[in-house]
Amino acid sequence: MGNVIFLISAYSPIDNLFCLLAPELPPDTPRIQLRLAGDKRKHNEGRVEVFYDGEWGTVCDDDFSIHSAQVVCRELGYLEAVSWFPSSKYGKGEGRIWFDNVQCTGKEKTLALCTSNGIGVSDCKHTEDVGVVCSDKRIPGFKFINTMSLNIQVEDVRIRAILSSYRKRIPVTEGYVEVKDGGKWKQICDVEWTKHNSRVICGMFGFPTERKYNARVYKMFARRRKPSYWDYSVNCTGNEAHVSSCKLGHAVAAKANSTCGGGTPVVVSCVPGRAFSPTPMTGFRKAFRQEQTLVRLRGGAIVGEGRVEVLKNGEWGTICDDNWSLLSATVVCRELGFGSAKEALSGGRLGQGMGPVHMNEIECSGFEKSITECFFNKESLGCSHEEDAAVRCNVPAMGFQERLRLSGGRNPNEGRVEVLVERNGSQAWGTVCSDGWGTIEAMVVCRQLDLGFASNAFQETWYWPGEVSADPVVMSGVRCSGTEMSLSQCLHHGPHLTCPKGGGRNAAGVSSAPDLVLNPQIVEQTTYMEDRPMFMLQCAYEENCLSTTSSETPASSHRRLLRFSSQIHNNGQSDFRPKAERHSWVWHDCHSHYHSMEVFTHYDLLSLNGTKVAEGHKASFCLEDTECEEGIEKRYECANFGEQGITVGCWDTYRHDIDCQWIDITDIKPGDYIFQVVINPNYEVPESDYSNNFMKCRCRYDGHRIWMYSCHNGEAMVHQALVERLFYIRHSVLLHCSTTLLELKDRFTHK
Numbered sequence: 193m194g195n196v197i198f199l200i201s202a203y204s205p206i207d208n209l210f211c212l213l214a215p216e217l218p219p220d221t222p223r224i225q226l227r228l229a230g231d232k233r234k235h236n237e238g239r240v241e242v243f244y245d246g247e248w249g250t251v252c253d254d255d256f257s258i259h260s261a262q263v264v265c266r267e268l269g270y271l272e273a274v275s276w277f278p279s280s281k282y283g284k285g286e287g288r289i290w291f292d293n294v295q296c297t298g299k300e301k302t303l304a305l306c307t308s309n310g311i312g313v314s315d316c317k318h319t320e321d322v323g324v325v326c327s328d329k330r331i332p333g334f335k336f337i338n339t340m341s342l343n344i345q346v347e348d349v350r351i352r353a354i355l356s357s358y359r360k361r362i363p364v365t366e367g368y369v370e371v372k373d374g375g376k377w378k379q380i381c382d383v384e385w386t387k388h389n390s391r392v393i394c395g396m397f398g399f400p401t402e403r404k405y406n407a408r409v410y411k412m413f414a415r416r417r418k419p420s421y422w423d424y425s426v427n428c429t430g431n432e433a434h435v436s437s438c439k440l441g442h443a444v445a446a447k448a449n450s451t452c453g454g455g456t457p458v459v460v461s462c463v464p465g466r467a468f469s470p471t472p473m474t475g476f477r478k479a480f481r482q483e484q485t486l487v488r489l490r491g492g493a494i495v496g497e498g499r500v501e502v503l504k505n506g507e508w509g510t511i512c513d514d515n516w517s518l519l520s521a522t523v524v525c526r527e528l529g530f531g532s533a534k535e536a537l538s539g540g541r542l543g544q545g546m547g548p549v550h551m552n553e554i555e556c557s558g559f560e561k562s563i564t565e566c567f568f569n570k571e572s573l574g575c576s577h578e579e580d581a582a583v584r585c586n587v588p589a590m591g592f593q594e595r596l597r598l599s600g601g602r603n604p605n606e607g608r609v610e611v612l613v614e615r616n617g618s619q620a621w622g623t624v625c626s627d628g629w630g631t632i633e634a635m636v637v638c639r640q641l642d643l644g645f646a647s648n649a650f651q652e653t654w655y656w657p658g659e660v661s662a663d664p665v666v667m668s669g670v671r672c673s674g675t676e677m678s679l680s681q682c683l684h685h686g687p688h689l690t691c692p693k694g695g696g697r698n699a700a701g702v703s704s705a706p707d708l709v710l711n712p713q714i715v716e717q718t719t720y721m722e723d724r725p726m727f728m729l730q731c732a733y734e735e736n737c738l739s740t741t742s743s744e745t746p747a748s749s750h751r752r753l754l755r756f757s758s759q760i761h762n763n764g765q766s767d768f769r770p771k772a773e774r775h776s777w778v779w780h781d782c783h784s785h786y787h788s789m790e791v792f793t794h795y796d797l798l799s800l801n802g803t804k805v806a807e808g809h810k811a812s813f814c815l816e817d818t819e820c821e822e823g824i825e826k827r828y829e830c831a832n833f834g835e836q837g838i839t840v841g842c843w844d845t846y847r848h849d850i851d852c853q854w855i856d857i858t859d860i861k862p863g864d865y866i867f868q869v870v871i872n873p874n875y876e877v878p879e880s881d882y883s884n885n886f887m888k889c890r891c892r893y894d895g896h897r898i899w900m901y902s903c904h905n906g907e908a909m910v911h912q913a914l915v916e917r918l919f920y921i922r923h924s925v926l927l928h929c930s931t932t933l934l935e936l937k938d939r940f941t942h943k
Contacts, residue, residue: 222304222311224290226267230282230323232518233536235434237325239282240264242290242303244311249288251303252316253278259298260306261324267302269334269345270326277323284318292316333375344426344438348372351397351460354413363468363588366405366461369393371422378422381452382459384441388430390460395522395532396434398496398588399462407459414456421452431558433518433532465529467495468588487527487563489583490881491543491707494639495677496530496585499542502550502564507904509550511563512575513538520556524563525585537582544577544763546709546884546905592640592678597621599658608658609637611679613666621659622666624679625691626651631878633672633682640678645878665691674882706840707764707879708871710887712903715869718757718848719900721857723750729851737852739806741859753854754797754891754898759818759845760871762838764879767827769837770815771876788815788836794873795855797891798866806860817842862895867903 227248228238240251261273292314296306304311330347353359353367370377390402425441432438488508489498500521501508521533549572556566594612601607610621634649669685676682727747732738742751762768770777770788777786792815797806816834817826820842828837838844846853855867867889875882889903 221302224302224304224311226264226303228268228324228326229285230321231515232282232437233516233521233538234325234518234534235436236270236328237282237323239280239285239321239323241285244290247287249290250285250318250321251294252289252292252314253320253322254316255293255295256322257296260294260296260303261326262298263296263300263303263306264324265326266331268326269331269347271329271331272327274325274327276325278320280319280321280323282321282323285321286318288312289314289316289318289321334373344424344436344440346371346373347375349393349396349435350377351393351462352377354459355409362591363398363464365399365464365588367459369458369460373422376420379419379457381421381425381455382457383453383455384425384427385458386428389426389428389438389458390462391430392428392432392435392438392532393460394462395526396586397462398468398531398586399464400526400529400531401463403461403463405459405461407456410459411456419457421457429558431519431522433522433534464588467529468590485527485562487524489524489528490545490884491582492584493645494642496525496587497542497583499540499545499580499582500524500563501545504548504550507547508545509548510545510577511554511581512549512552512572513579513581514569514575515553515555516581517556519558520554520563520566521581521583521585522558523556523560523566524583527562528585531586531588533583534586535584537584538579540578540580540582542582543580543707543881545580546577546711546761546763548572549575549577549580590677593642596637596640596679598637598641599662609679610658610662611667615666620666621662622664623658623662624670625665625668625689627668627691629670631875632674633670633679635674635878636672636676636679636682639676649878665689706762706766706768706838706877707881707884708768708838709761709763709884709905710869710871711759711761711843712887712889712905714759714845715756715867715887716889716900716903719898720755720848721898722753722755722854724753725750732851735852737854737856739856739859742856745858751856752858754857754867755848755854756900757846757848758793758853758869759843760838761843762840764840764881767837767839768815768877768879774833774835786830786833786836789876791874792872794868794870796868796870797855797857797860798868800864800866802866805865806855806857816844818845819843857893857898860893862893865891865893867891867900 222244225243227241227243228236229241230239232238241248242251243249256276256278258273258276261276265271265273290311291303291306292309294303294306294308296303300306332347334345334347348371350370350372351364351367352370353361353364355366358364358366368379370379372378387402394400394402426435426438427441428435428438486503488501488503489496490501492498500511502511516536516538518533518536521536525531525533551563551568551570552572552575553569554563554566555568556563560566596612597610598607599610609624611624612619612621614620615622629649629651631649635645638645666689667679667684668689668691670679670682671684672679672682725747726733726742726745726749729738729742729751733742738751745751772788774788777788779786795807796804799805814830815836815838816828816830817837817839820826820839824839824841826842827839828835830836848854868886869888870886872879872882872885879885884905887903887905889900892899892901
């Protein structure tokens with residue numbers, strides 16, 4: 193057997209700590225080394241590969257279990273196993289299949305101690321290679337023992353600001369690179385350090401790239417304070433998403449642990465994305481605004497995550513998840529001003545998009561400036577929005593979570609909103625005035641705390657008492673646009689507090705939210721014009737679905753109506769339900785049904801400069817599941833005073849022949865117009881994404897015929913009145929945030 197290194201982790205009942213020990217194994221135990229390889233979508237997952245007798249091989253999935261995965265993950269220094277996958281989920285490996293029919297109890301110190309057919313004895317093929325997913329957390333006190341070049345496994349990594357000017361900055365962008373090994377922080381010798389290594393480290397901490405720094409200052413500092421060096425150097429190619437994917441370089445020959453062959457400790461200086469550029473002391477002050485690119489993220493609960501969408505020929509579309517990898521996801525993240533990717537998600541996990549699928553089978557080198565520069569298959573045959581790719585990116589640590597908390601709730605995800613402020617020369621917690629507090633503000637709180645999506649906000653929280661010392665109001669007049677990363681970035685009164693209600697048990701509460709999206713193709717395909725007699729429009733007149741001039745129209749005359757069908761999908765992660773309880777629904781004799789929302793949609797006709805020239809609205813006479821995706825059952829039906837709503841994965845179709853499903857264009861002159869539909873226009877029901885609640889079409893009317901074309905969901909040409917509602921429409925103030933990783937997509941970027 194060749195000169196092979198090994199990692200053995202064991203649990204010590206004496207000091208209740210995990211530690212890495214020299215192996216105390218039976219002499220005939222094969223000495224092995226493990227790694228996670230293959231088509232990863234997170235750095236802590238992959239195909240299990242074993243190094244033995246000078247050769248890397250794999251493990252067969254026969255008899256493999258979560259107990260075996262536990263042994264693998266702990267041997268690699270992770271706290272525990274999350275799951276495991278058979279049938280070469282991470283791609284087929286090469287070489288020998290070293291273990292087959294592996295059966296572990298979960299307590300073994302190494303996979304080699306588990307029962308198996310014997311090392312190298314297998315009848316499997318590489319289509320049966322097993323893979324595991326390990327937890328993000330590392331074993332405390334884990335120490336790395338190595339005698340050869342392989343992937344790095346350490347307890348933790350950090351950038352420690354050394355110079356006083358950088359200690360005051362948020363985020364920390366420059367300092368020593370330190371690794372935690374054996375429970376101690378150590379510096380890395382810079383003798384073999386390259387800019388590729390710096391690129392990987394910066395990416396891990398949320399920065400898209402690295403830059404040069406003043407080395408002379410750090411050399412002076414190193415002479416004054418003796419560093420404690422790690423035993424190894426690092427060898428990255430530069431396209432890794434995490435340092436654990438880098439190889440170990442040579443062992444460092446340190447003298448008395450204070451020198452590294454004439455070198456000094458490694459320093460990195462990272463370039464933050466424009467949205468995260470630091471300022472001394474005050475840190476991040478402006479609301480997050482996405483870099484203007486051909487790529488955007490939608491559907492993420494927090495900044496830096498979402499479904500990947502690409503702009504092509506003026507139309508936003510999605511990416512199919514075939515071959516979607518951590519490498520490609522990292523290109524997207526860096527392009528948008530974030531760091532490397534934490535995870536490449538597949539299967540529409542952050543919501544399904546609308547429109548075309550623009551890209552498929554993407555292959556990137558990792559150094560592209562844009563995902564559009566990567567090789568990809570333009571054909572997306574067989575791809576549906578169920579396969580939409582998404583990412584979670586590393587973002588800089590801004591310290592936002594330390595300045596906000598929820599207090600008094602029934603669980604950590606709800607409670608009174610309390611803010612940490614400077615008061616009388618010291619830091620103190622206080623509440624937020626509930627005047628004007630609504631779901632948009634609640635969503636910002638949830639984003640700041642990384643708790644998911646806001647579904648409810650409350651203006652009275654007496655039933656969730658927080659700490660008495662935090663009762664005083666410290667923030668009032670809060671108005672958010674929805675793009676902010678912290679509550680302090682929203683408009684507010686500052687030191688001039690005004691809160692007529694006084695005392696502040698105000699918080700914001702949420703659970704996962706729905707997301708309504710209109711199908712633009714249905715509108716375009718079903719549009720037509722009808723001249724309808726006034727005597728047939730009595731119900732519509734009573735519901736204000738006609739222009740104001742209709743009051744002067746005799747019953748024998750007619751109104752000219754622009755009619756169309758609309759199909760409204762719920763692409764979110766919870767059902768869309770009316771805000772009002774059933775007992776408050778209003779019965780309408782004319783239509784013989786209950787209205788559960790005062791206004792559910794706005795239908796508007798605008799001039800090309802955005803001025804409203806005709807309008808028609810439709811109250812929510814019935815919200816139900818007309819059709820659903822395969823495998824999803826309908827839950828809502830209006831008949832017999834049934835429950836109203838739209839189930840996730842279902843859609844409600846409003847046919848063109850339903851009253852109020854129109855715009856009254858009787859008084860409109862021939863010309864070119866913009867047709868606009870807005871769903872949930874008053875934001876009465878919280879959604880994970882309001883920015884996709886409207887649809888626009890180009891419209892041409894010659895006085896006799898009408899054409900509807902270029903219909904699309906999008907963000908351009910939003911009427912200013914809709915934007916203003918973001919500031920004035922509010923519901924409640926108490927926050928109950930969901931930990932779901934699904935859809936809160938970006939709010940309006942217009943203020």
